[in-house]
Amino acid sequence: MEFYHVLIYILAYIGFFAIAYYVISLFTYYKNKEIDGESTDKKVSILIPAYNEEEGIARTIESALSLDYPRDKLEIIVVDDGSHDDTYKIAKTFISSKNSIVKVFTKKNNGKASALNFGIEKSKGEIIVSMDADSFVNPDALKKMVYFFKNKEVMSVSPSMGVYKPKNILERIQHIEYYMGVFLRKSFATVNAIHITPGAFSAYRKEFFLKHGGYDEKNITEDLEVALRIQRYGYIIENAPKAVAYTIVPKTFRPLMIQRRRWYVGLINNLWEYKDLISPKKGPLGLVVLPVAIITVILSLILTVYSIIRSLIQVRNELISLSAINFRFNDAFEINQFVFSQFFYQLFSSPIFLISFIFAIIMAFYLRFSRHQMRYSENIRLNLFLFLFFYSFLFSFWWIISFLYAILNKKVIWRKE
Amino acid sequence: MKEINRKHPIKHYLMAFIASTIIFILISLISYSISYLNYRDISSRNNVINDYINDLSGYISELNCSNQLLFDSSERLDEVGFKMSILENRFGKDDVRVISQKKLYTQLELNHFNIVREFNNKCNTSFNTIIFFYSNKKEVKDENERVGFVLSTLKNKWPEDVMIYSFDYNLDSYLIYDLKSKYKVIDTPFVLVNERDKVEVKNIKDIERLIK
Numbered sequence: 001m002e003f004y005h006v007l008i009y010i011l012a013y014i015g016f017f018a019i020a021y022y023v024i025s026l027f028t029y030y031k032n033k034e035i036d037g038e039s040t041d042k043k044v045s046i047l048i049p050a051y052n053e054e055e056g057i058a059r060t061i062e063s064a065l066s067l068d069y070p071r072d073k074l075e076i077i078v079v080d081d082g083s084h085d086d087t088y089k090i091a092k093t094f095i096s097s098k099n100s101i102v103k104v105f106t107k108k109n110n111g112k113a114s115a116l117n118f119g120i121e122k123s124k125g126e127i128i129v130s131m132d133a134d135s136f137v138n139p140d141a142l143k144k145m146v147y148f149f150k151n152k153e154v155m156s157v158s159p160s161m162g163v164y165k166p167k168n169i170l171e172r173i174q175h176i177e178y179y180m181g182v183f184l185r186k187s188f189a190t191v192n193a194i195h196i197t198p199g200a201f202s203a204y205r206k207e208f209f210l211k212h213g214g215y216d217e218k219n220i221t222e223d224l225e226v227a228l229r230i231q232r233y234g235y236i237i238e239n240a241p242k243a244v245a246y247t248i249v250p251k252t253f254r255p256l257m258i259q260r261r262r263w264y265v266g267l268i269n270n271l272w273e274y275k276d277l278i279s280p281k282k283g284p285l286g287l288v289v290l291p292v293a294i295i296t297v298i299l300s301l302i303l304t305v306y307s308i309i310r311s312l313i314q315v316r317n318e319l320i321s322l323s324a325i326n327f328r329f330n331d332a333f334e335i336n337q338f339v340f341s342q343f344f345y346q347l348f349s350s351p352i353f354l355i356s357f358i359f360a361i362i363m364a365f366y367l368r369f370s371r372h373q374m375r376y377s378e379n380i381r382l383n384l385f386l387f388l389f390f391y392s393f394l395f396s397f398w399w400i401i402s403f404l405y406a407i408l409n410k411k412v413i414w415r416k417e
Numbered sequence: 418m419k420e421i422n423r424k425h426p427i428k429h430y431l432m433a434f435i436a437s438t439i440i441f442i443l444i445s446l447i448s449y450s451i452s453y454l455n456y457r458d459i460s461s462r463n464n465v466i467n468d469y470i471n472d473l474s475g476y477i478s479e480l481n482c483s484n485q486l487l488f489d490s491s492e493r494l495d496e497v498g499f500k501m502s503i504l505e506n507r508f509g510k511d512d513v514r515v516i517s518q519k520k521l522y523t524q525l526e527l528n529h530f531n532i533v534r535e536f537n538n539k540c541n542t543s544f545n546t547i548i549f550f551y552s553n554k555k556e557v558k559d560e561n562e563r564v565g566f567v568l569s570t571l572k573n574k575w576p577e578d579v580m581i582y583s584f585d586y587n588l589d590s591y592l593i594y595d596l597k598s599k600y601k602v603i604d605t606p607f608v609l610v611n612e613r614d615k616v617e618v619k620n621i622k623d624i625e626r627l628i629k
Contacts, residue, residue, distance in 0.1 A: 020433040020434075
């Protein structure tokens with residue numbers, strides 16, 4: 001058996017095991033627990049750190065204001081992190097009266113984590129919600145998230161993240177990727193294994209920051225670091241799949257690459273820092289979720305690099321063969337029944353094809369779950385097609401670049417200037 | 418640091434392990450069954466070819482110079498040869514079933530080859546015969562596949578004039594040993610046109626200039 005096939009079988013087996021485990025955990029969870037609810041019993045401070053966000057800040061504040069939550073229990077704190085544009089001026093227009101629930105501050109630029117820490121100091125809420133300046137929420141999202149804080153062990157609650165109006169190819173691919181995240185996040189939550197809380201819209205108990213310190217201002221993925229810290233201290237991170245937040249994803253290749261490079265290098269650095277979490281003592285997080293994630297990424301990368309090299313060699317051999325027969329494209333399409341029958345035998349007698357087929361069914365199940373939770377009904381066929389076709393290449397490319405950056409310890413840009 | 422109870426029922430791990438193992442075994446069984454269908458198909462086709470070749474021998478002894486039967490049997494030989502390569506990829510070249518079918522196929526090819534020779538003599542025809550020895554050994558596989566591809570193209574281009582007979586150099590069969598010794602085959606790829614001209618195939622034209 002070829003190395004290539006061995007690698008695919010190992011990856012597939014790990015994949016099947018992890019998926020089976022997540023699905024079993026999910027079913028058990030929904031069988032034994034009250035699924036979800038709504039609560040408005042806690043005072044909430046929404047922190048919106050903003051740096052050069054004049055284009056989207058008004059829309060984000062309006063979205064926060066549209067939340068269906070008692071006004072006397074809600075405050076919106078905008079922290080302008082020394083923007084060079086009109087972010088601060090635009091945000092100020094939302095302070096209409098002395099009783100306004102919107103508060104706007106400006107400070108010297110020092111990064112998102114520093115702006116969030118500044119906001120925590122100014123906040124009066126029991127629950128802190130970090131909200132990116134390019135995110136939107138459904139009006140019922142907050143009360144659905146606050147509901148989970150009735151358990152005192154819960155230190156953070158994450159929502160379902162969706163992509164706002166995907167139009168071009170990259171946005172559509174990310175749309176499906178975010179859908180996958182909805183299922184996985186809920187599955188992880190059922191075994192308390194969430195290790196990433198989306199910076200775009202996540203809720204935290206303020207008590208955690210007061211006891212264990214605020215956001216790490218030197219960290220390029222401060223939201224990821226907080227999630228791992230919560231796990232290290234043995235608390236619970238919950239997920240409210242019916243609480244939906246939307247984000248505007250990068251539209252073009254370069255900004256998307258910069259974003260992913262930051263996420264993945266941040267993930268590598270933070271996992272190294274929190275390597276003690278990869279241990280059977282940490283339950284499913286340390287025994288299944290983190291090891292499977294790491295092994296899958298590493299094997300996928302090896303497989304992709306090997307496949308690319310293998311394909312190039314095959315193309316070279318093919319070209320040599322074609323030149324040996326003085327190939328003319330006009331003669332190339334002599335298809336007959338025999339060719340079709342051989343195609344059938346070759347395709348279906350390959351376990352790799354069947355494995356891919358089963359993964360496609362599993363993916364359809366993920367999507368169905370996510371769409372149901374997010375009450376999303378628009379057609380996503382084109383997005384799915386683009387995802388299946390391009391995602392593995394993009395994913396591998398981002399990871400290869402990120403590994404190089406992490407190994408060479410190169411500086412990672414973390415946001416637009 | 419406080420620790421919450423992170424214990425997760427071991428039965429969940431066990432269930433996941435069993436489920437993933439069952440899925441994996443099912444996939445292997447399905448793909449194996451489809452390969453087996455292919456194997457059955459080859460076995461039955463080998464029988465069909467055998468019948469064709471027997472009929473052909475009868476026709477020739479009666480001095481019936483109809484080409485059609487020759488073409489039909491040649492076409493079927495090619496089909497089985499192609500299927501055989503799929504079977505070999507799936508079960509491996511050392512699989513007992515592959516080897517037994519290959520031996521039978523070699524015998525049929527040789528019978529066909531002898532009949533074409535006889536046909537050329539008796540019916541005053543000039544079918545070109547090409548003997549091709551190939552090897553699946555890793556170090557020479559690419560080169561052999563390239564030559565095989567050239568020969569397939571040649572057959573597609575001249576289906577009624579060229580008869581190609583492919584033999585596995587490494588097959589443990591007395592027929593192969595005899596052929597290797599008769600045509601002095603010492604390495605692969607080995608191409609012999611009309612039992613006369615040994616050709617080092619770089620381009621399709623290297624063979625085309627030798628065929629009638």
